[in-house]
Amino acid sequence: MKQFGYIILLILILCSFKVIASQGDTLKTSKLNPEYIADYKDLLTARFYLLSESICFAINPTNFGKEINYRPNIDIKNGIAGFYKWFGLGLAVRNPFSSNKNDRKGKSKVIDIRINAYGNAIAAELSFQDYRHFYIENAYDIFQSWNSGDKYPQRPDMHIFSTSAILYYIFNYKKHSIRASYIQNERQKKSSGSIILMPSFIYLKLSADSSIVPQSIVEEYNIDPNEQIIKGVFFTYGLSVGYSYTVVFLKYFYMNFSFIPGMFLQTYKYDTEEGVNKREEASLLWLSRGALGYNSDKFYVGIGGVFGFNASPVQIGEADFNFNMNQIRFWIGTRFDVFKKKKKK
Numbered sequence: 001m002k003q004f005g006y007i008i009l010l011i012l013i014l015c016s017f018k019v020i021a022s023q024g025d026t027l028k029t030s031k032l033n034p035e036y037i038a039d040y041k042d043l044l045t046a047r048f049y050l051l052s053e054s055i056c057f058a059i060n061p062t063n064f065g066k067e068i069n070y071r072p073n074i075d076i077k078n079g080i081a082g083f084y085k086w087f088g089l090g091l092a093v094r095n096p097f098s099s100n101k102n103d104r105k106g107k108s109k110v111i112d113i114r115i116n117a118y119g120n121a122i123a124a125e126l127s128f129q130d131y132r133h134f135y136i137e138n139a140y141d142i143f144q145s146w147n148s149g150d151k152y153p154q155r156p157d158m159h160i161f162s163t164s165a166i167l168y169y170i171f172n173y174k175k176h177s178i179r180a181s182y183i184q185n186e187r188q189k190k191s192s193g194s195i196i197l198m199p200s201f202i203y204l205k206l207s208a209d210s211s212i213v214p215q216s217i218v219e220e221y222n223i224d225p226n227e228q229i230i231k232g233v234f235f236t237y238g239l240s241v242g243y244s245y246t247v248v249f250l251k252y253f254y255m256n257f258s259f260i261p262g263m264f265l266q267t268y269k270y271d272t273e274e275g276v277n278k279r280e281e282a283s284l285l286w287l288s289r290g291a292l293g294y295n296s297d298k299f300y301v302g303i304g305g306v307f308g309f310n311a312s313p314v315q316i317g318e319a320d321f322n323f324n325m326n327q328i329r330f331w332i333g334t335r336f337d338v339f340k341k342k343k344k345k
Contacts, residue, residue: 043185043337046336050331053112067320072134088183112128125165128162129161142214166287167200184331193243196241211273228272230273234323236283256304261285297335299334
C-alpha cells in the first residue's frame with residue numbers, strides 16, 4: 001500500500017506541473033464570465049501579510065484520560081508576496097516585534113515550503129513542513145506540580161516531517177473564482193458557488209529518542225507499552241468532494257467558505273516500547289477554508305484561514321493520536337501595471 005501512496009503523490013505532482021504548463025494558453029483564451037469575475041492576472045498583484053500557524057501533535061493515553069498536546073515554538077510571521085498570471089512567490093520571516101519565549105518553550109527549528117498554482121478550473125498545492133523541538137503546551141493540565149511561569153516540558157529530540165499534495169477541480173470555474181478569495185488577482189463580482197473535486201495525499205514522519213508520553217505519566221498511570229510511541233510513518237490518501245461559495249455584498253466586499261469532506265485510506269507503521277506495529281484503516285477527513293475581505297480594482301484587504309489541513313487521526317493501541325495544522329492569514333495589497341507593454345508610436 002505504501003507504493004500506491006507514492007504513485008498517488010507522483011500523479012498529483014505531475015498534474016500540478018501540467019496546470020502550470022497549461023496556464024499560458026488558458027489565459028490567452030479565458031472563458032471566465034465577465035459578469036461574475038473581473039480578471040487582473042495581467043497585473044502584478046502584491047501584498048503584505050501576517051501568518052499565524054497552529055501546529056499540534058496530540059496523544060491521549062487510555063489510562064491517563066487527558067490529551068497531551070505538543071507544539072513547536074513558532075511565532076507570527078511577516079511576509080510579502082506577488083502574483084502574476086499563474087505564478088506566485090512569497091517570503092515570510094519571524095515577526096521581530098513579538099516574543100516567542102525561547103527561555104520557557106525552547107527554540108524550535110521550522111522549515112515551511114509551499115508551492116501553489118492556480119488555473120481557472122484547476123488549482124494545485126504542494127507543501128513541505130519540517131519541525132524540530134516541541135514543548136507540551138497544556139503542561140498545567142498534565143503535571144500537578146507545574147505552575148504558571150515555569151518552563152514548559154520540552155522535547156528537543158522530537159521531529160515531525162510532513163508533505164502533502166492537493167489538487168482541486170472547480171466545476172463552475174466560469175462564474176466562481178478561488179483566486180478572487182485567496183490571492184486577489186481576480187475579483188468576484190456576483191455571488192456564486194461551485195462543487196469542488198479534490199484528490200490529495202499526506203505523508204507524515206514522526207521520530208524521537210524515546211516514548212513521547214512523559215515518563216512520569218507512564219509510571220504514575222501505568223500506560224500500556226503499545227501506546228508509548230517512539231517513531232512512525234503515516235500515509236493518508238483519498239478523494240474529497242465539497243462545495244465552495246462566495247457571497248459578494250456592497251460591491252467590493254466578499255465572504256467565502258469551502259467545506260470539502262472525503263474518504264481516505266490511512267496506512268501506518270510505528271514503533272513503541274513494545275515493538276513495531278502496522279495498521280490500515282479507512283477514515284472520513286475534511287478540509288475547510290474561509291475568507292472575508294474587501295477587493296476593489298486597485299486595493300484589497302482580507303483575512304482567511306485553513307482548518308483541518310493535514311489532519312491525520314489514527315489509533316495507537318487504544319489511544320487517540322492526531323496531527324493537524326491550522327492557518328490564519330491577514331493580508332493587505334494592491335496591483336501594479338509594471339509589465340505593461342509600451343505602445344508603438
